[in-house]
Amino acid sequence: MHEKTDSRMDLKPKPLLDVFHYKDPEQPSQLLTQLNLLRQQQVFTDVLLCSDNIEIPCHRNVLASSSPYFTAMFCHNFRESQQQKVRLKGIPSGILRSIVDYVYTGSIVIIMDTVVPLMQAVSMLQYARLFEACSHFLQEQLSPENCLSMIRLSDILQCGSLREKAREMAVQNFSDVSTSEDLCEMSLPELLRYLEDDGLCAEEEQVFETLLAWIHHDPFSRRGAISDLFQKVRLRFIHPTYLFQFIASDPLVQSSNLCSEIIESVRRLMFSVSAKCGSDLKPLWVTPRRYTCRETLVLVGGRKNNEQTSREALLFDQGTHRWRCLAKLPLRLHKAAYVCLHSVLYVLGGLTMNTELNAVSNAVYTLSLKTNQWRTAEAMVQPRFAHQSITYLHYIFVLGGLGLDMQLCDTVERYSSMFNQWELMAPMPTAVLHPAIAANDQRIYLFGGQDAMQNPVRMIQVYHIGRNLWSKMENRTVKNVSAPAVVIDNKIYIVGGYTRRMIAYDTKSNKFLKCKNLKERRMHHAATVLDDKLYVTGGRFINGHDVIEDSDCFECYDPKTDAWTSKGTLPYKLFDHGSLSMVCVSNRPNSP
Structure with a gap:
């Protein structure tokens, strides 16, 4: 038989604590409270701080332990270390009393009427934390109306934190600040900075x-x-x-x-x-844009949800990753062209869709993000739709398309923003519909497209802007129709066009480079460049059953990694639209 064991015998006694670290959380505040009572009762006080006609009894050791200023005064061979009365010149009595109360209690009331003399006093007496508390109080009072005067005040007080915040408000609220009287009082060096x-x-x-x-x-x-x-x-x-x-x-x-x-x-x-x-x-x-001038993505027009030509204009908010509605186009336009020049969106030509008899238009509409209002601009020389358009420096070029007789045309016209006028230029050598188009180094490149019989054209046509001359060359690599093109680092990227291929044309070496393919055969989509990355929106694609579908795709291609990433979806399916990078002024980081 096994003997029963008492379970209590298995319990080991806990070891005795040799050391117990105790910290009383109330001790510091109680000590301050008792020292303040002693001061009020003038017990052990050994110095009088004097200002105006008042004398404030204090303890030297308390003052010396609270500030480097008093440490130096009472702990070194200064005459004040032996004096019973110490006069503090330039500090109003009320301010001095508040500072002494702060030393003994850790509390003080800061108000606008006295914050400046308080800061001057605590700066002299070297109470750094109280000085920054005053700075924080003034920062809370900042507004576009007073930020410039606060900058001057911060210079007087030598308060870096206040100056930084006041300057930040000034640069972020330039429209309000630029019209103020304070700005006109700036010195030249201040204004230059x-x-x-x-x-x-x-x-x-x-x-x-x-x-x-x-x-x-x-x-x-x-x-x-x-x-x-x-x-x-x-x-x-x-x-x-x-x-x-x-x-x-x-x-x-x-x-x-x-x-x-x-x-x-x-x-x-x-x-x-x-x-x-x-x-x-x-x-x-070569001075870059101010970083508050941010590029943002704007979509405009096109065919929405395969139902009707859209009047919508959308802006992508990079801060929230949401789409925001802009003012609607004045009318529905089928196969218009879309460009951006000098931070203004241009909608050029198109087939008007709000009349019983559809009409080919030469009208030009503009939208500024600053006003979010559409205006009419100088009309093109010729009405056209399904045409191509591109900007270079201060010019807009419009090429080809279908004219009044619904026939494919080879005409080219140019708009000068310097003179606000259109003029006809040298026509294209071969009229094509839906080519990929890009401009780089004083040249406009047209890749592929289709002829009047809807046959693909395997050709590159090059227009020299300065000479107003065309050249062309056959190229078997080119076989795109209804594909957008963009320029990144002297390479022209042709994105899809009834194919999954994306190729990059190096304008310096006159060679094509293969890039990462698209997921589907894509056409009638749009592309633009933001921050040296290519963004593709919408379009139509051919699915695995060879059926054409509309797309709400929103994708990004990074040339450095040769990789595609999804950016979510558009608010609706869209094709034949404009996709543009536009600059807008914003005082909010990472948002338009």
């Missing part, structure tokens, strides 16, 4: 108008600053009409030889149809 800030939330036209307003506030002493200020305007991103008709004719600009030379250099650059500039203009011309 302000206008050269990459984060300035402004269009360059407004930057120019702001510097004019500043000069006109005191023209006698400031007119000489026009040359320095003018170089802060990023002329490359100003609409040519505004630049050559308004800025160039301004008396202040004309009074400066440097300004006149800069404008003339820009004029020569644009007339030469060259994207390259001379060394004299390069420092100004």
